[in-house]
Amino acid sequence: MHPLRVIGLTATAEDIYLALVQRGPAPPAGLASTLRVTPDAVRAAADELAGLGLLEPDGERLVARPPRAALDALAEIRAKELGTLRDSADELARFWRDHHAEGPGYIEIVRTEAARDALARRVQDEAVYQVRALSIGPTGRLAAPAQVAPGCLEALARGVSYSVVYGAQVLRDPLAREAIQTCVNLGERARVFPNVALNLMICDDRFAVVTAPARDHQRRHYIAVQRSALLDGLVGVFESYWQMAVPLPISHESMDDAGASPTDDARQLLTYLSGGLTDESIARELGVSERTVARRIARLQEVLGAQTRFQLGVQASRRGWL
Template sequence: MSNGTHLARAPHVIMGHMYSFHGIDISETAEDVYLTLVERGPMAPAELASVLRVTSHAMSAAVGELTGLGLVGPDGARLVAHPPRAALDVVVESRTKELAELRNGVEELSRFWRDHHIDGVSYIEIARTEVARRALVRRLYDEAAEQLRCLTIGFTGRSAQPNSLAPGFREALTRGVRCSVVYGAEVLRDRPGREGVQTSIDLGERARVFPGIPLNMGICDDRFALVCPPASNWGRRHHILVQRSDLLEALIGVFDSFWQIAVPLPTAVDTANDIGATATAENRQLLTYLSGGLTDDSIARELGVSERTVARRITRLQEVLGAQTRFQLGVQASRRGWL
């Protein structure tokens, strides 16, 4: 974690038309099952498994996914595909509500930051000196026994230090602590930040990126959280320690919401897909820069190639994965496991 506290498969082609499941979180087998039922009509699960050449266990799991979304239902001993719009409109509405709740949560937290000089609250501790701030950061990593969940926008404001690995981070991973971090896209626009993120991933961190991360925050197991809101002057920032309380539960919920909507960042393990394209280290690096919001010109300088070459590589990846936009490219990359 920087101190500052997947590509999906190509669309299906049926009768000359391309069909994909952008943004629908189901397995490839479930996609195959649904499209086969639409194309061929009602079929028994055993017959479907034979046609798709999958095991009965994989078929049962896929049917469970589709049934849960309302896309498939029983028709006697057979399965039938339901029209997608009515079923998936419910999913869209649910995700819209989740985003609205996330925004409301961030607003509530923002009001809290503006009113952080609260007296008489036993579960809150505010560190205003550099010594106290460093001690709290070290405590976050030293006391973690099971998991660390973090949001980070890195160092901000005047006199900010270069982004680097937090003290105690390596040791926490060595102890087997699971570390999950959502980075603000601005961290990936900074070379030291990108290098620190990649080092963290190589050490075993699970990392994702989202452009709207509002602050630095670390949650130690379910015991306490360390929050550092942005400050115009880095030297005058505050670290806020939140012990077990309703506020801590709210902070955990905020992290979980960001984790769900953030885009995974690539690991060091190369993955091949089933159509001959491979998730090379170069492709992963390119996708990481895209996730961070770098322009083609900036990416070209980082890779040491021309801007035209960058555009050509992006276009090629879009063609391979059937993505019409760069956003869809990131989604497809994440679902295939390249990110």
């Protein structure tokens, strides 16, 4: 529980307030000793709390004040500031459009690396209820190794729903598979489709971030799309991929290979197939020959009545095998 840090107070200020509420009034020196901080840190934190009306001195001691009235007043101030900020954003956006005629106001092209990173992080930090994404993974010869997006685990932990369609090429990368499994284990719904055309992240229904493939990772531009018909169209693009894609497994429950449920080896084989790995790669992962892989795939296709490998993935998904 960090009720005061989220409104901008330091960890020391929060610790002091909670200690005073739990244990009653205390002198600054006693708080410094209890919390193992310096007297200067206690004084600075006490000033923070006093400024919000959460603390007052009583002789040689510091006393916590009830939080409701003080924080309600702060909430009212912040609400007014937020309204002013939105008005300023609208005014500056109009000013920008008046002097930059390269495109509509609901599109912003982000060119610098720092701005790209900040925009990608915004999706994770600002999401309230859902993030929907298409992922072809890092592109270009200078692309960074695949990893969990900064802020994603924190968003999952606070209950944000993630639905992601991965291109098959992403799952050929062991680091990418590990990152994906980490997110899936925390609740992400993940699917795979053979050919995902672009990287796309949609933050709630408020804005989207689009990145097209590029040969040189350093020259990629991110495109931020605000509420508009274009944003609605991007949501539709995601939903189309989602309907066609095959779910990735959440775990590796034990199953048998006769009709109702596959063996562990069969399930692992289906996972690699859904990721688009070649027979050679699958054979290497499973420690068997390519001929054995082909024979097992043929057997699964026979059991599920699938004519192609992609149909095999779809049928396996429908039966709950993936």
